[in-house]
Amino acid sequence: MRILYGVAGEGMGHATRSHAFLADLVGEHDVLIVASGRAYDYLGQHFPQVREILGFSLSYEDNAIRRWETVAQNLRGAVTGWPEQVRSFYEVARDFEADVVVSDFEAFVLTVARRERVPAISVDNIMMLDRCRHDEGIVGDDTLDFELARQIARTKAAGLHWAIVPTFFRPPLRRKATTLVAPVLREAVLAAEAEQGEHLLVYQTAAGSETLVRALHETGLPCRLYGVRRDLDEDLVDGELVYRPFSETVFLDDLRTARGVIAGGGFSLLSECVYLHKPALSIPVAGQFEQTLNARYLARLGYGEYAESPSADAIGAFLERLPDHQRRLADYEQDGNNEALAALREQLALVALERAGKGARRARRSSPSRTAPVDSSEAPA
Numbered sequence: 536m537r538i539l540y541g542v543a544g545e546g547m548g549h550a551t552r553s554h555a556f557l558a559d560l561v562g563e564h565d566v567l568i569v570a571s572g573r574a575y576d577y578l579g580q581h582f583p584q585v586r587e588i589l590g591f592s593l594s595y596e597d598n599a600i601r602r603w604e605t606v607a608q609n610l611r612g613a614v615t616g617w618p619e620q621v622r623s624f625y626e627v628a629r630d631f632e633a634d635v636v637v638s639d640f641e642a643f644v645l646t647v648a649r650r651e652r653v654p655a656i657s658v659d660n661i662m663m664l665d666r667c668r669h670d671e672g673i674v675g676d677d678t679l680d681f682e683l684a685r686q687i688a689r690t691k692a693a694g695l696h697w698a699i700v701p702t703f704f705r706p707p708l709r710r711k712a713t714t715l716v717a718p719v720l721r722e723a724v725l726a727a728e729a730e731q732g733e734h735l736l737v738y739q740t741a742a743g744s745e746t747l748v749r750a751l752h753e754t755g756l757p758c759r760l761y762g763v764r765r766d767l768d769e770d771l772v773d774g775e776l777v778y779r780p781f782s783e784t785v786f787l788d789d790l791r792t793a794r795g796v797i798a799g800g801g802f803s804l805l806s807e808c809v810y811l812h813k814p815a816l817s818i819p820v821a822g823q824f825e826q827t828l829n830a831r832y833l834a835r836l837g838y839g840e841y842a843e844s845p846s847a848d849a850i851g852a853f854l855e856r857l858p859d860h861q862r863r864l865a866d867y868e869q870d871g872n873n874e875a876l877a878a879l880r881e882q883l884a885l886v887a888l889e890r891a892g893k894g895a896r897r898a899r900r901s902s903p904s905r906t907a908p909v910d911s912s913e914a915p916a
Contacts (some may be wrong), residue, residue: 541641544572548803800826814860
């Protein structure tokens with residue numbers, strides 16, 4: 536099959552998940568990959584057929600989304616480089632003549648699918664917002680943020696043929712043509728062997744981490760911090776706190792041996808924590824309801840805690856409940872990425888069968904009748 540595969544560039548979760556799907560597809564199918572931002576840089580290291588397109592980006596301040604700056608910076612792109620580039624890439628995508636489109640929250644390829652009347656399959660966790668039902672205990676007082684996030688997901692999914700939603704929680708479905716699957720994880724995570732250490736792993740990428748650092752000092756526990764100091768080339772030690780520059784290998788080693796994790800509400804890292812049975816205190820970015828959704832389900836399942844903001848009380852409560860979270864996580868099982876990969880293969884096979892059926896029907900309609908008319912002069916009396 537000819538597959539047009541689009542990957543959103545905001546954050547790295549879309550890229551690492553798509554890497555697993557693409558590794559399963561490339562070689563067996565003819566795949567054209569379209570990606571933006573960090574996803575383009577990452578996937579370009581692994582696949583030669585990656586084309587770059589400008590994508591949507593978010594602006595943050597003090598662990599919250601800056602809504603107006605986000606709108607402004609994307610409008611600047613819309614009136615400068617976007618129109619010409621989108622026209623150019625639309626021609627490339629159209630000439631590729633895809634049999635099916637696969638999207639990890641990438642809007643451009645979904646637009647191509649709608650205009651060219653090609654089946655589109657979504658393979659991202661954000662569709663959880665619209666494809667499942669979420670009760671009042673999950674939505675809480677954030678109805679406005681929830682509805683905004685849900686409408687964005689719903690708008691992107693207009694005309695979607697099928698949605699494959701990776702998730703470590705499984706609420707009831709509200710839309711058909713949806714399959715919930717276990718999270719798609721990096722091969723390095725799948726191969727990692729979890730051990731019980733004494734340190735806390737802290738991953739904080741947004742500004743405004745002073746309160747968190749003070750609270751960590753109060754615990755007296757060894758902590759390994761990533762993202763808090765972005766100017767580092769080597770470790771910086773401050774009492775029991777070790778600030779580290781990001782290294783994928785070192786970070787994963789700190790994760791697999793951690794006592795617990797303190798992080799935002801990003802789906803990828805929380806999924807890795809669940810898979811490795813590491814309790815997490817999730818402090819989502821304010822105004823980004825998809826992260827709040829992940830954090831609240833994490834707490835509901837007993838896999839960790841949810842807090843609106845960092846504080847000594849929140850960290851203390853998390854540490855006190857670590858044994859309970861570890862017991863709940865011990866029951867979590869996942870067969871690698873097999874469930875998710877099989878779900879995409881199944882949907883691609885169904886699209887291929889549907890296309891073959893349509894082709895056969897067109898052939899029958901356009902072919903002459905297989906029964907020739909009888910010449911009455913030669914007919915028996």
